[in-house]
Amino acid sequence: MDEDTDDILNNIIDDDDDANIQMTPAELIQKMEEIWINEKFAPELLPHEQEIVDLVLSQISAMEDNVETLPSADFKKGFYQLEIDRIRFVVTSYLRHRLEKIETYVLHVLKEDEEREEAYLSEAEQQFALKYKEALEEHFDNATMFYPGLPFEDWKSNFVRPNMNSFVFLKAKSNVEGVVVDRGQGDDNEIVDIKAGSQMLISYKGVSDLIKKGDLRLI
Amino acid sequence: MFGEKAYLLIKELDRNRDSLPPYNTELLSEIHNEVKQLVTENQEDANVSEQSRLVENVSYVPTLKIRHAAIKRNIRCILAYHYNRLKCLKTIRWQFGSILPPEVKANLSQAEIDFFSKYSSSLMQYMRGIGDDGGVNLAVNLKPPKSLYIEVRCVVDYGQLELTDGSALLLKKNSRHHLPRTECEELIRQGVLEHVV
Numbered sequence: 267m268d269e270d271t272d273d274i275l276n277n278i279i280d281d282d283d284d285a286n287i288q289m290t291p292a293e294l295i296q297k298m299e300e301i302w303i304n305e306k307f308a309p310e311l312l313p314h315e316q317e318i319v320d321l322v323l324s325q326i327s328a329m330e331d332n333v334e335t336l337p338s339a340d341f342k343k344g345f346y347q348l349e350i351d352r353i354r355f356v357v358t359s360y361l362r363h364r365l366e367k368i369e370t371y372v373l374h375v376l377k378e379d380e381e382r383e384e385a386y387l388s389e390a391e392q393q394f395a396l397k398y399k400e401a402l403e404e405h406f407d408n409a410t411m412f413y414p415g416l417p418f419e420d421w422k423s424n425f426v427r428p429n430m431n432s433f434v435f436l437k438a439k440s441n442v443e444g445v446v447v448d449r450g451q452g453d454d455n456e457i458v459d460i461k462a463g464s465q466m467l468i469s470y471k472g473v474s475d476l477i478k479k480g481d482l483r484l485i
Numbered sequence: 486m487f488g489e490k491a492y493l494l495i496k497e498l499d500r501n502r503d504s505l506p507p508y509n510t511e512l513l514s515e516i517h518n519e520v521k522q523l524v525t526e527n528q529e530d531a532n533v534s535e536q537s538r539l540v541e542n543v544s545y546v547p548t549l550k551i552r553h554a555a556i557k558r559n560i561r562c563i564l565a566y567h568y569n570r571l572k573c574l575k576t577i578r579w580q581f582g583s584i585l586p587p588e589v590k591a592n593l594s595q596a597e598i599d600f601f602s603k604y605s606s607s608l609m610q611y612m613r614g615i616g617d618d619g620g621v622n623l624a625v626n627l628k629p630p631k632s633l634y635i636e637v638r639c640v641v642d643y644g645q646l647e648l649t650d651g652s653a654l655l656l657k658k659n660s661r662h663h664l665p666r667t668e669c670e671e672l673i674r675q676g677v678l679e680h681v682v
Contacts, residue, residue: 319615344634351666361615369575390614397607401600402571408596409567410560413521 291325295353298322300483302360307435307484308477309470310428311367311375314388322357326350364391367428372399374425430471436482437465446472487523487555490516491562498569505573508594513563520559523552574601581675583609637662637669637678646672 289297301315333346368375368391376395379385387395403422442460447468460466465485476482494512530545530552574597577589583605590598643656648668656662661681672678 323615347665365611390611393614394607394611398604401603401607405571405596405600406564406567409563412517413524 289321294318294321294325295356298353298356298360302356302363304477304484305360305363308474309430309432309434310474311364311371311386313384313386313478314364314391316388319357319360322353326354326357329353365394368395369398371426371428372402373422374427377425430474431469433467434470434473435465435467435485436473436477437485438462438482440481442476442481445476487519487552488558488562490519491559494566495562498566503573503576505570505577505589505592507592508570508597510594513566516559516563520556523556523559527552527556570597571600575604578605578608582671634663635666635669636681637664637673638681639677640679641677643672643677 297318301312301318305312329346329350333343333350336343336346368387372395375387376399379387379392385392438460440462445458445460445468447456447458460482473482477484490512494509494516497506497509497512500506527549530549533545574593577585578601581589585593585601593601639656639658639660639662642658646654646656646668648654648664654662654664656677662678669678669680673680
């Protein structure tokens with residue numbers, strides 16, 4: 267199945283989409299799946315991978331054009347269409363998970379993004395987040411400002427934060443040293459070395475940087 | 486007892502977990518009145534306390550604190566009520582698209598209708614901005630597609646349906662069709678077609 271896909275995809279010219287990223291289509295789809303699963307299981311919003319999403323979307327439209335040229339009676343066409351649908355599902359699911367996280371933690375996400383140099387939100391997502399925040403604020407102000415002089419509950423200052431201590435399954439892609447496992451109470455923090463290829467269940471807080479760098483992946 | 490009506494409000498939401506009950510304006514206005522009463526009483530007592538504290542040792546501080554806690558609790562319940570209704574409304578938007586069915590619309594307050602239209606338009610703008618041409622509709626493919634064609638049965642008389650490859654199909658009530666998934670998904674969500682397993 268993958269060879270057939272590669273056949274169809276290699277009919278497309280995709281050499282200079284992005285100057286820095288050169289991947290075969292199979293690698294691209296694998297990377298897309300990896301960031302999809304990472305986003306699904308991570309409790310907080312991960313940095314956006316807008317270039318990969320754009321590349322995959324252009325691949326999908328190129329594949330669709332190719333499939334149109336096949337004769338309709340050819341039943342391989344069904345398989346290609348199914349493959350296109352499944353790849354499209356991965357992309358939309360990735361974007362939907364991000365939107366969901368943005369909506370739940372909107373104040374936290376916007377504040378963190380201001381403080382960080384490399385934004386985790388793409389520009390379109392930033393616009394969406396700002397508009398959503400305004401709509402929420404207006405709605406809640408409408409609901410609570412029914413009498414002058416009420417104690418300001420100040421829901422805006424108590425953010426809804428993602429739970430950084432939730433546990434995640436992960437798999438190591440390369441050797442990692444010095445991961446701090448925080449026991450929580452007291453100061454008996456362990457330092458663990460993780461070997462390449464091993465799988466473990468660990469609290470998200472210690473490994474969040476490594477996931478963003480790409481040495482570990484969630485499963 | 487303070488906060489009882491607020492508790493009733495939350496209980497009403499809890500009873501209708503996934504659907505939106507009508508916006509309970511009477512209960513909300515009762516809670517508003519209770520809060521206003523508490524606030525005014527608090528303000529009077531706060532003023533009294535200032536003067537009389539210098540003369541006698543009368544302090545109304547514990548009473549003030551109790552009333553303040555009750556006011557805060559009422560406001561929290563109001564906020565929780567609104568927030569959970571918004572959550573429900575968002576799920577409805579993802580299911581039904583940007584046009585609200587009239588039964589749902591009857592249950593919403595004006596502010597919620599405004600919020601819905603704003604949310605809908607910002608969502609549409611986001612979706613239009615993702616892909617290069619025309620954008621990607623994120624509301625399709627909510628579950629991973631398992632097969633290309635699905636068997637559907639028509640629930641209501643829909644009339645003519647134009648497929649993407651040009652052919653037209655007459656959808657009468659209780660007619661069964663074997664159609665590609667992309668065509669049917671929208672209609673299944675609207676309730677016109679029904680997926681037959």
